Amino acid sequence: GxxxxxxxxxxxxxxxxxxxxxxxxxxxxxxxxAEICIDLDRLETMTILDKIAKKINKRYTDLTNGRYTKLTNCEIL
Structure with a gap:
């Protein structure tokens, strides 16, 4: 890692x-x-990341089998 x-x-x-x-x-x-930095040590930033992750997960469908697959925060970043 x-x-x-x-x-x-x-x-x-x-x-x-x-x-x-x-x-x-x-x-x-x-x-x-970097001009923009995602500081994962701040609760405010984690809250924003969580909101973005939820929006992305609503739109994501695994194209190989057509089923819904939830992405992890790591995959979203």
């Missing part, structure tokens, strides 16, 4: 070693510039 951390590389190391218990991991430092 790919996970992003802001400013504190120790948070990334902690996630790899404790939260996920990976034996092997790589941490890459990157500078990302």
């Amino acid at each position: 790919v996970y992003f951390f802001e400013k504190d590389i120790n948070q990334a190391v902690d996630f790899c070693t404790k939260a996920r218990r990976y034996d092997d991991y790589i941490i890459l430092k990157s500078k990302i510039e």
